[in-house]
Amino acid sequence: MPLNPRLAEVTDRIVVRSATRRAAYLDQIRRAAEEGPARTHLSCGNQAHAYAAMGEDKADLAGGRTPNIGIVTAYNDMLSAHQPYEDYPKLIRAAARKAGATAQVAGGVPAMCDGVTQGRVGMELSLFSRDVIALAAGVAMSHNCYDATLYLGICDKIVPGLVMAAASFGHVPSVFVPAGPMPSGLPNDEKSKIRNRFAAGEIGRDELMKAEMAAYHGPGTCTFYGTANTNQMLMEFMGLHLPGASFVNPGTPLREALTVAAVNRAAEITALGNDYRPAGEILDERAFVNGIVGLMATGGSTNLVMHLPAMARAAGIDLTMEDFSDISAIVPLMAKVYPNGLADVNHFHAAGGLAFMIGELLEAGLLHPDVRTVAGDGLALYTREPGLKDGVLHYGDGPKTSLNDRILRPASEPFQSTGGLKELRGNLGRGVIKSSAVAPEYHVIEAPARIFDDQEAVKEAFKRGEFTADTVVVVRFQGPQANGMPELHSLTPTLSVLLGRGIRVALVTDGRMSGASGKVPAAIHVSPEAAIGGPLARLRDGDIVRLDATAGTLEAVGIDLTAREPVVKDLSANRSGTGRELFEMFRRNVCNATEGASPLL
Numbered sequence: 329m330p331l332n333p334r335l336a337e338v339t340d341r342i343v344v345r346s347a348t349r350r351a352a353y354l355d356q357i358r359r360a361a362e363e364g365p366a367r368t369h370l371s372c373g374n375q376a377h378a379y380a381a382m383g384e385d386k387a388d389l390a391g392g393r394t395p396n397i398g399i400v401t402a403y404n405d406m407l408s409a410h411q412p413y414e415d416y417p418k419l420i421r422a423a424a425r426k427a428g429a430t431a432q433v434a435g436g437v438p439a440m441c442d443g444v445t446q447g448r449v450g451m452e453l454s455l456f457s458r459d460v461i462a463l464a465a466g467v468a469m470s471h472n473c474y475d476a477t478l479y480l481g482i483c484d485k486i487v488p489g490l491v492m493a494a495a496s497f498g499h500v501p502s503v504f505v506p507a508g509p510m511p512s513g514l515p516n517d518e519k520s521k522i523r524n525r526f527a528a529g530e531i532g533r534d535e536l537m538k539a540e541m542a543a544y545h546g547p548g549t550c551t552f553y554g555t556a557n558t559n560q561m562l563m564e565f566m567g568l569h570l571p572g573a574s575f576v577n578p579g580t581p582l583r584e585a586l587t588v589a590a591v592n593r594a595a596e597i598t599a600l601g602n603d604y605r606p607a608g609e610i611l612d613e614r615a616f617v618n619g620i621v622g623l624m625a626t627g628g629s630t631n632l633v634m635h636l637p638a639m640a641r642a643a644g645i646d647l648t649m650e651d652f653s654d655i656s657a658i659v660p661l662m663a664k665v666y667p668n669g670l671a672d673v674n675h676f677h678a679a680g681g682l683a684f685m686i687g688e689l690l691e692a693g694l695l696h697p698d699v700r701t702v703a704g705d706g707l708a709l710y711t712r713e714p715g716l717k718d719g720v721l722h723y724g725d726g727p728k729t730s731l732n733d734r735i736l737r738p739a740s741e742p743f744q745s746t747g748g749l750k751e752l753r754g755n756l757g758r759g760v761i762k763s764s765a766v767a768p769e770y771h772v773i774e775a776p777a778r779i780f781d782d783q784e785a786v787k788e789a790f791k792r793g794e795f796t797a798d799t800v801v802v803v804r805f806q807g808p809q810a811n812g813m814p815e816l817h818s819l820t821p822t823l824s825v826l827l828g829r830g831i832r833v834a835l836v837t838d839g840r841m842s843g844a845s846g847k848v849p850a851a852i853h854v855s856p857e858a859a860i861g862g863p864l865a866r867l868r869d870g871d872i873v874r875l876d877a878t879a880g881t882l883e884a885v886g887i888d889l890t891a892r893e894p895v896v897k898d899l900s901a902n903r904s905g906t907g908r909e910l911f912e913m914f915r916r917n918v919c920n921a922t923e924g925a926s927p928l929l
Contacts, residue, residue, distance in 0.1 A: 329693040334658045335617065338651055339696070342613045346645045350613075353498070353644025357608040361499035361599060367392060367473040378473055385421070385430045395598045397424055397591065398434035398474030398500075400465050400490065402481040407441045409482040409549040409556055412507040412578040416480055416587065423591035431591070434477070435468025437461045439486045443550065447783065447818035449906045454485060455813045455840070456914045458635065459928050461489025462496070462642070469497045475598035476501040477607075478590060482549055487559035488635035491568070491611070492928075495642035498608020501597040503702045504568045505590045506560055508576045508583055510548030512674045516666035519543040520821075524828065527790075527821035548578045551672035553665035558628035564682050564710055565622035566615045567701025568607075571723065572714040575677035585721040586714060593702060605700060611643040614696035618707065620652055621695055624659040624747025625685060625739075627668040627764035630841065630852060633749060638924030649758060649922050653751040653880070659694055660742030661764050664735055667847070668748065668764045671735040679736040683726030687711035692739040752851050752875070754883035756836065756863045758922055759854040763877045766849045770827070771877040773834035773849055774885070775800050776870050781897060782806075783816050790822050798832040800873040804864040806839025807857025808918040808925045811902040812911060815840045823848040834875045836882065838864055838921075851875050851882050853921040858894070865894035 343350075367375060367389070379389045388394045399420055403413035417433050424431035438460060445451040461481075469477065477500050479490045487504070494502040522539040525531045549556045560574035570590055576583045597605040616636065623632050637647040662685055663669075665676045686707060689695045695707055703709045712723040730736040737743060748764030763771065775798035780786050783803055789795065801823065807813055816839050826833045827848060835841070835850040838857040856862035863884070867873070872885040903912060917927040 329691055331696065332658060332693040334654065335621070335694060338654050339613055339617045342617065342645065342647065342651060346613065349646065350644040353608065357498040357606060361606060364599065365396070365473055365475055367396070378471065382430070382432065385425070388430050395429040395475040395595045395600050396473060397429055397431040397594050398469065398477045399431060400434050400437060400468050400477060400479050400493070402437050402439040402461070402486045402490070404439055406444065407439055407483055408510060408544060408547055409507060410439055411547045413480045416505070419584065419587060420478060420591050423588040424595065427592045427595045429595040431478075432473075434471065434474060435464065437464040437468070437481070437486070437489065439481065439483060442484050442815060443544070446815060449908070451814035452812040452902065453907055453911060454815065455808060455925060456911050456927070458485035458489040458492075458638070459914065459926055461486055462492035462928065465490055465493030466496055469493065469500070474500060475600055476503070476594040478594055479504045482506055482556050482559065484555040484559070484631060487563065488639055491639045492642040494607045495611050495639065498611065498643065499606050501594065501605050501702070502568065502607035503570070503590050503594045504563045505587055506563070506569060506573050508548055508574075508578045509551050509557065509673050510546045511577055512551055512672055513545040514539055514542035515670065516543070516552050516672055517670050520824070523821040524824050528825045549673070551674060552667060553626065553628065553673060553676070555629040555631045557673045558623065558626070558632055561622050561626055561628060561682060562619045562632065565686065566619045567610055567699055567703065567707065567710070569702070570714075571703055571710045571712050572683060575673055575681060576714075577674070581719070582714065582716055582721075585716060589721050597702065605702060608643060610700050610702065612699070613645055614699050616640050616645060616647060617655065618695050618699065620655045621659050621689060624656045624749060625661065625689060626663045626665070627661055627748025627762070630749060630760055630762050633760050634853065634921055634925050638926040638929060641924060641926070641929040649751050652749065656747030656749055656751075659747045660739050661744045661746065661748050662688065662737050662739060662742050664743055669735065675732070675735055679732040680727040680730050681736075683711050683713050684728070684730060684736060687726060687728070688739040694739065750877050750880055752877070752880055752882040754881045755889055756867070756873070756882045756884055757854045757856055759836075759851040759882055761849060761851055761875070761877050766847055766877065770832070770834075770847070770849045772875070773798070773800060773832055774872065774874040775832060775834070777802050777867055777873045779804065779867060779869050783819050786819055787822055790826075795826050795831060795833070800834045800836055800875065802864060802867060802873070803835065803837040803839060804858035804867075805897050805899065806837055807855070807859055808921060809857060809915050810838070810859035810899055812908075812915060813840055813921065813925060817841060820848060836864070836873060836875065838862065849875055849877060854882070855920045855922045857921070859897070859899065861894040863889050866892040
């Protein structure tokens with residue numbers, strides 16, 4: 329099938345818009361490639377430092393004739409998704425030796441769990457942790473002793489930060505290595521019901537704790553389709569994973585075989601061989617367009633609307649909200665995974681998963697087929713499915729039909745004809761809504777505004793019984809300059825209870841609502857933010873606000889906001905405590921959410 333002309337048009341304008349920046353970027357990484365890894369030019373003393381702890385690998389490292397693979401790991405025990413990485417370096421080093429290579433842990437990067445920090449002060453460091461991760465990975469790579477890199481990361485800010493670093497060291501081939509989702513536990517819809525009952529005061533904390541422990545019960549990624557699993561989808565659509573690697577459970581023979589295969593492939597694609605695949609060339613305009621297509625077709629996390637522009641900028645490419653909106657208009661929603669549906673990612677994978685979806689989108693002309701990937705040339709490689717045959721990894725044809733059309737449908741018979749995310753525009757600014765998670769009857773909400781300056785104030789008003797009629801809840805001063813743009817996901821149970829009571833309610837905020845954005849219509853990332861005098865700072869209690877996900881508008885009805893002075897809030901309390909003082913430079917220099925909310929690029 330020929331490439332969809334609208335998709336080609338969006339890609340072409342990204343190429344034109346990015347031409348100067350991209351050309352400078354490619355020139356930079358080509359010059360770095362020509363210089364080669366610094367270890368070939370190091371003094372004997374420098375090399376002795378680099379290899380002192382490498383035991384049996386010392387001779388190969390000193391010889392400089394075999395590929396040396398750097399490992400950048402986000403391992404810690406706080407993230408269930410990352411705990412399996414504890415044993416990966418040992419496995420990788422052994423696999424590298426068998427492949428005629430060496431491997432070293434180049435460095436670690438921080439990785440915080442948004443599930444732990446939800447509703448807490450620590451969440452105000454969450455978004456900027458992405459940029460810290462990029463910086464930390466840059467420090468790891470600064471030794472310049474690596475012919476290829478394996479990036480070990482999965483969750484919300486970790487993968488975007490690692491991609492930013494991989495792009496900055498774009499002359500080095502990079503393979504991203506996942507660890508997979510935990511097996512299915514308590515169904516996500518049951519967990520949600522229990523959370524709502526607790527929010528309504530119907531059950532105690534003991535029952536809530538029992539349900540949460542049954543849902544999050546072991547090593548691996550959380551099984552709902554939030555930012556972590558959206559990241560994993562993205563790495564396949566953009567060609568940075570091996571095909572089929574995303575959703576294989578931890579601790580299984582296939583998971584280990586895929587990790588070993590990633591090591592082998594990293595050794596094959598260095599500049600020392602004949603299949604050199606630098607990360608910066610894989611991360612081209614077509615790869616980012618393919619990633620946005622995957623985001624829309626799966627109904628993925630709203631966080632990626634911020635992360636993708638930041639990742640792209642690191643590779644010399646400029647993405648805009650119009651690119652997301654125009655791609656969403658032509659890409660069908662093919663998947664229903666919680667919070668968009670009842671299934672989890674294990675069910676999605678079993679129904680045909682990414683191999684089926686990529687095959688369908690290629691056939692429909694909705695993906696660029698002619699891309700370079702870590703696996704080889706052409707995205708058709710990602711329609712294959714990995715398996716074990718006599719203990720050896722092999723690839724066969726992926727599924728041609730969905731095995732459960734309540735979870736996964738062909739592009740010709742989707743759940744809806746357009747993508748899962750929608751840009752919103754109007755006199756309140758620009759934002760985004762995860763429309764795929766919202767029932768059609770809530771796609772348009774028009775009601776008086778109730779203004780809050782933090783999420784705890786919303787919860788207190790709920791406890792006092794103050795929400796008795798249709799309401800647009802506005803939570804402002806939650807943007808990146810105000811307090812680091814925390815996720816407000818802990819509001820979901822409260823607002824869901826109001827919907828259940830028959831009250832039509834929506835959320836409007838310059839903060840984030842995370843990949844777990846649920847059934848409550850939420851206009852998020854509203855920009856310009858209130859802290860810099862954006863329209864939300866001019867809104868008042870009782871103003872009529874209309875959120876229209878169908879038309880893509882966000883309006884204060886019948887009001888000239890420009891005639892009002894913006895409310896100015898004392899934000900000094902956000903500047904210290906729990907490490908927040910360390911991030912003042914980030915808040916001061918961050919760009920708008922629509923541009924990636926990064927202080928680095």
